[in-house]
Amino acid sequence: MLSQYMEEFEQEPFEVGEFIERLTWRTNNELQNSEEFHPVALHDTFIQTIKDLKILQEKQQSKCERLEESLRQEKESHAKKIAKLQERHQTAIDVFGQLDEKINSVAGKIMHLGEQLENVNTPRSRSVEAQKLLNFMSEFLAAGPVIVNDIFADAARLSEAADVIQKLYAISQDLPPGNFAESKRKIEKKYDEVERRLIEEFATAQKSEDIERMKTLAQILSQFKGYAQCVDAYIEQSQMQPYSGKDIFIGIVPLCKHHYEIIQKVFANPQQVMSKFILNIYQLKLHQYAMTKLEDKKDEEKYLRTLYELYSRTLKLSTDLQIYMSTIDDDLLQKLTQQIFMKHLAGYAEMETKCLTAKCSTELEKFYASKKHQKTATTKGFRRNMEVLIATRANINIAAIEDYGGETFLSEELAINMLQEAKASLKRCRLLSNENELPGNAIKLNDILLRFLMHEHVDYALELGLQAVPLAEGRVFPQLYFFDVVQKTNIIVHLLDKLCHTSVIPCVSNTPKYSDYVFKKRILMEQIETKLDQGLDRSISAVIGWVKVYLQYEQKKTDYKPETDVDTISSAACLQVVQSLQPVIVQIKKCVDGENLQNVLTEFGTRLHRVIYDHLQTMQFNTAGAMCAICDVNEYRKCIRELDSPLVTQLFDILHALCNLLLVKPQNLQEVCTGDTLNYLDSRWCGIHSAAH
Numbered sequence: 172m173l174s175q176y177m178e179e180f181e182q183e184p185f186e187v188g189e190f191i192e193r194l195t196w197r198t199n200n201e202l203q204n205s206e207e208f209h210p211v212a213l214h215d216t217f218i219q220t221i222k223d224l225k226i227l228q229e230k231q232q233s234k235c236e237r238l239e240e241s242l243r244q245e246k247e248s249h250a251k252k253i254a255k256l257q258e259r260h261q262t263a264i265d266v267f268g269q270l271d272e273k274i275n276s277v278a279g280k281i282m283h284l285g286e287q288l289e290n291v292n293t294p295r296s297r298s299v300e301a302q303k304l305l306n307f308m309s310e311f312l313a314a315g316p317v318i319v320n321d322i323f324a325d326a327a328r329l330s331e332a333a334d335v336i337q338k339l340y341a342i343s344q345d346l347p348p349g350n351f352a353e354s355k356r357k358i359e360k361k362y363d364e365v366e367r368r369l370i371e372e373f374a375t376a377q378k379s380e381d382i383e384r385m386k387t388l389a390q391i392l393s394q395f396k397g398y399a400q401c402v403d404a405y406i407e408q409s410q411m412q413p414y415s416g417k418d419i420f421i422g423i424v425p426l427c428k429h430h431y432e433i434i435q436k437v438f439a440n441p442q443q444v445m446s447k448f449i450l451n452i453y454q455l456k457l458h459q460y461a462m463t464k465l466e467d468k469k470d471e472e473k474y475l476r477t478l479y480e481l482y483s484r485t486l487k488l489s490t491d492l493q494i495y496m497s498t499i500d501d502d503l504l505q506k507l508t509q510q511i512f513m514k515h516l517a518g519y520a521e522m523e524t525k526c527l528t529a530k531c532s533t534e535l536e537k538f539y540a541s542k543k544h545q546k547t548a549t550t551k552g553f554r555r556n557m558e559v560l561i562a563t564r565a566n567i568n569i570a571a572i573e574d575y576g577g578e579t580f581l582s583e584e585l586a587i588n589m590l591q592e593a594k595a596s597l598k599r600c601r602l603l604s605n606e607n608e609l610p611g612n613a614i615k616l617n618d619i620l621l622r623f624l625m626h627e628h629v630d631y632a633l634e635l636g637l638q639a640v641p642l643a644e645g646r647v648f649p650q651l652y653f654f655d656v657v658q659k660t661n662i663i664v665h666l667l668d669k670l671c672h673t674s675v676i677p678c679v680s681n682t683p684k685y686s687d688y689v690f691k692k693r694i695l696m697e698q699i700e701t702k703l704d705q706g707l708d709r710s711i712s713a714v715i716g717w718v719k720v721y722l723q724y725e726q727k728k729t730d731y732k733p734e735t736d737v738d739t740i741s742s743a744a745c746l747q748v749v750q751s752l753q754p755v756i757v758q759i760k761k762c763v764d765g766e767n768l769q770n771v772l773t774e775f776g777t778r779l780h781r782v783i784y785d786h787l788q789t790m791q792f793n794t795a796g797a798m799c800a801i802c803d804v805n806e807y808r809k810c811i812r813e814l815d816s817p818l819v820t821q822l823f824d825i826l827h828a829l830c831n832l833l834l835v836k837p838q839n840l841q842e843v844c845t846g847d848t849l850n851y852l853d854s855r856w857c858g859i860h861s862a863a864h
Contacts, residue, residue, distance in 0.1 A: 194220060329368060333391050336365045366397045374404050385437045393439060402444055405437075406451050419460045420484045423452060424491050431495050442497040449492055453507040457485065461511050471526045478519070479599045482512055486602075519603045520612045527596045527616055531589050531623035538585045538628075542578065546631065575639065577652045580632040581659035583666075586624060590670050593620040597674040613678035614688060617671070624667065625695055629660055633702040640709040643716030646724065648751050651713065651758070653706040658762035660703060664696075707763075707771055714755055715778045718748055722786045731796035739795070745803035749810045752779070756813050769816065776811050776819030783807060784826060797833035804830050 198216045199209075340362045343355045369392050376384040392401045409430050430448060435441045461481050468474050489504035496503060509516075539546055596616050604612045636656035641649035671692070679685045726744040756772070763771050783804075792800060804827045811819050832844075 329365070329372060330387070330391060333365050333369055333395075336362050337394050362395075363397075366392070366395050366400075369395070370397065370401050370404055373401055374408060377405060377408055380433075382433065382436050385433075389437050390439065402438070402447060405434075405444075406448050409448070410451060410456065419456060420488060423488060427452075427492055427495055445495050446497060446503070449495060449504070450507070453504070453511065458511050461485075465515055468522075471522055472530070475519075475523060475526060475599060476595075478512070478515055479602060482508075482516075483602055485511065516603055516605075520600075520608065520615070523596055523600060523603075523612070524615050524619060527592060527619050528623075530592045531619060534585055534588050534592075535623060535627060538582055539580075542580065544575075544578075544580065575635065577650070577655075579652060579656045579659055580635055581629065581656060581663065583659060583662055585628065586663045586666055589620065589624045589628075590666055593617075594670055594674055597670075597678065601674075601678055610679045610682040610684035613675055614684050617675050617688065618691070620667075620670075621691070621695060624663070625699070629663055629699065630702070632656060633660065633699070633706065637702060637706050637709065640706060641713045643709075643712040644720050645713070645717055646720050648717055648721075649710075649713040651710050651755065653710045654758050654762035656706065657703055660699065661764060664699065711771070711775050711778060714752070714775075715782055718752070718779065719782045719786070721748060722782070726786065726790070728791070729796075731790045731792045731800050733793070733795050733799075739798040739802060741802040741806045742799060745806050749806050752810055753813070756810075760813075772814040773816045773818055776814045776816050777822065779807075779811065780819065780822045780826065787826075787830070792833050794834065797830065800833065801827065801830045 194216065195213060198213055336358070339358050343358045369388055373385060373388040373392065376388060389401060392398045409426070427445075427449065431441075431445055434444050434448070438444045464477050464481060465474065485508050489508055492504060593616060597613060600612050600616055601609065633656065636653045640651070640653050675688065676685075679688050722744055725747070726742065730742040730744070756775075759771055759775065760768065787800065790796075790800070804823065808820075808823045808827060811823055814820075
């Protein structure tokens with residue numbers, strides 16, 4: 172049982188209540204009649220269990236005491252071992268300190284001995300070196316040709332020879348010129364020979380990209396007066412090969428990057444050498460390349476494109492190469508670029524304006540030639556006004572209207588071509604003009620564009636379109652092409668505005684030229700808008716005039732006052748008018764946009780209302796005819812709903828309500844006039860309709 176108890180006690184978590192429940196359950200199961208309660212048996216089981224638990228407790232207590240004693244003994248053993256280790260560690264520290272003192276003492280003695288040896292050896296070395304130089308000097312002081320020493324003849328000892336001849340050369344500069352002139356000449360000759368050999372050796376090492384050898388030779392040559400020749404030789408040999416075929420710009424940046432890494436390792440003054448490296452590229456390679464590309468000025472457009480490309484790529488190249496330049500040469504590349512292109516930039520503006528003028532003029536000539544049209548001076552405005560006056564007063568048409576078969580003489584393609592040419596010119600202008608001349612040059616180019624595109628093309632087409640609008644009150648339905656002129660004009664103006672915002676305004680904003688630009692554009696737009704308004708007004712007048720004349724001649728008196736009973740339907744004249752007006756409304760919606768569309772539709776509707784209203788007032792009605800009139804007005808209402816104009820809709824609603832008064836008995840007129848549609852009309856309207864009854 173004790174082992175069973177231990178298993179239960181070791182379970183996690185241990186619950187006392189559950190343990191007693193299990194004990195009770197086992198006791199009941201052991202009895203034969205487990206359904207009855209046996210308190211005595213449970214009591215005996217609990218007493219026996221308590222005794223067993225006490226025995227188990229005593230055993231566990233004894234086991235714990237044995238384990239604690241074993242732990243105590245082990246702790247004492249480890250403490251003794253740690254104490255011994257601490258003693259040995261302290262002994263080692265003491266020995267290390269003694270050894271460190273001895274090492275410092277020996278080091279101090281060695282340093283003192285080294286200083287003494289150096290003090291003795293330095294004068295001796297100097298004496299040996301002086302003796303060596305005197306021996307070499309004696310050879311140059313002797314009369315006759317110089318006996319070539321091994322040091323100068325042996326190529327492997329070139330560095331040693333360079334050191335000797337450099338010192339001899341420095342000494343010779345202090346010798347008096349009289350007695351030592353010949354000796355100085357011999358030394359200078361040998362000096363030049365050694366220097367030349369050093370440069371040749373440097374060039375050979377450069378070909379094989381022996382960086383260490385190049386570095387050594389460059390360091391030696393830095394003491395010679397021909398050190399600049401070494402730098403020049405390196406630059407000349409580095410730039411000897413073509414950079415990248417025909418396009419020089421592609422290979423320059425990789426070339427500079429490659430040689431900048433070499434220059435940093437080889438030369439003691441890498442920034443100055445790199446600046447000279449880049450300077451040589453600009454003054455020789457780029458300058459010659461630009462001159463070759465720009466020598467042909469016969470094709471001005473090609474010349475301008477080439478100039479822009481070369482200048483822009485050179486500026487980008489300068490930006491890319493700036494990281495290799497020293498801070499003191501901050502603006503050197505910009506100055507070099509200006510020197511390369513100075514001659515070409517001086518006459519740029521004049522050539523650009525000349526080229527743009529020629530291109531725009533050519534585009535216009537090609538367009539009118541494709542239309543087989545000969546441009547004429549548009550001076551027929553006065554003649555047109557006189558024709559209108561005579562036709563109105565005398566009711567005759569003295570001349571036929573020339574409508575050119577519906578041709579508008581406006582071309583979006585032509586406008587786009589001109590705008591593209593102007594955009595390219597302004598783009599070049601922005602880059603190639605200096606800061607002070609940029610606004611003026613941009614205004615000149617913009618004036619050329621406005622002259623050819625707006626004055627000679629759009630304005631000319633507007634004049635022709637105005638002359639082609641039929642006269643008002645004709646008996647034949649007018650052929651209207653001016654709405655197409657309006658549509659194309661709007662498109663061209665939108666394209667022009669877009670170009671101005673992206674290419675012109677950035678060049679002139681915040682300058683005195685901006686007000687000049689705004690003034691010219693405002694005057695131009697006002698002229699265009701005035702002619703568009705005139706053309707729209709004439710076109711609307713032509714349509715409404717035809718409606719007026721058509722109703723006068725085609726609307727029968729019996730339509731609204733039939734002598735016999737007829738079917739209540741719209742009159743033939745009304746249906747013809749509505750059928751003719753619907754395409755006009757569709758055309759207006761297609762060709763006019765924005766706020767102008769609503770204004771034109773409203774004006775069209777109000778004029779149509781006035782004509783129909785005036786026409787109805789000339790007619791006489793009976794009951795059957797009034798029904799026919801109401802049907803006609805309903806047809807007109809359906810037609811004008813396409814105008815989407817609240818004002819026009821209201822006017823025709825009122826007209827419809829007034830026509831309904833024709834069917835109202837006189838005694839009920841006052842009541843009807845106070846309805847929602849007619850309640851704000853003057854009471855005299857009801858009186859008029861009462862009189863009509």
